[in-house]
Amino acid sequence: MTRQLILLLTAAAFMTACASKPKVVEEVAVAETPKPVFVPEPAPQAPVVQAPIQQQQPVIQAPANNLPTPGSVDDFIYQAGGDARVYFGYDQFNLTPSAMDNLRAQAAWLQQYPSVNAVVEGNADERGTREYNLALAARRAESVKSFLVGQGVASRRLTTVSYGKERPIDARSSEAGWARNRNGHTNVMNGAVG
Numbered sequence: 038m039t040r041q042l043i044l045l046l047t048a049a050a051f052m053t054a055c056a057s058k059p060k061v062v063e064e065v066a067v068a069e070t071p072k073p074v075f076v077p078e079p080a081p082q083a084p085v086v087q088a089p090i091q092q093q094q095p096v097i098q099a100p101a102n103n104l105p106t107p108g109s110v111d112d113f114i115y116q117a118g119g120d121a122r123v124y125f126g127y128d129q130f131n132l133t134p135s136a137m138d139n140l141r142a143q144a145a146w147l148q149q150y151p152s153v154n155a156v157v158e159g160n161a162d163e164r165g166t167r168e169y170n171l172a173l174a175a176r177r178a179e180s181v182k183s184f185l186v187g188q189g190v191a192s193r194r195l196t197t198v199s200y201g202k203e204r205p206i207d208a209r210s211s212e213a214g215w216a217r218n219r220n221g222h223t224n225v226m227n228g229a230v231g
């Protein structure tokens with residue numbers, strides 16, 4: 038009986054195992070779909086068109102003397118020695134001998150064209166406070182104006198403005214840049230030709 042019982046139990050276990058066979062779930066790896074990447078299309082290229090060979094246009098020659106038009110702003114700068122600015126030493130508003138020479142030439146031009154008015158702009162370098170530089174630049178502008186008036190230019194034709202360190206002409210933070218930014222600029226306004 039023991040043998041029959043073992044067989045019977047084995048058969049029952051076998052039947053039970055077959056009847057409730059567990060389902061095997063296969064794991065399926067789901068690959069992520071890549072997100073679309075926007076790649077702009079290249080801009081269409083214009084076709085290269087060969088221009089027809091043209092007759093050469095006559096070259097208009099500049100006047101032989103190549104001088105600016107008399108009475109123009111360019112003429113003013115030319116007559117002033119190539120620069121409508123005079124430069125000052127560090128923390129100074131007194132005129133140097135070369136600045137006086139430049140201003141004498143500016144005054145002669147302004148006397149030749151009495152309908153021209155000008156704004157004398159005072160400038161400073163970036164060092165120092167805004168308030169200090171505005172005051173120093175104002176003294177520089179007044180110094181230039183006073184000299185021009187002393188040379189015979191009517192005071193009513195000249196106004197002054199102080200820009201302090203707000204309008205540098207040289208962006209370098211060096212002695213050379215600072216020296217260029219310490220200036221008085223005579224800006225010819227109305228009445229000039231062209």
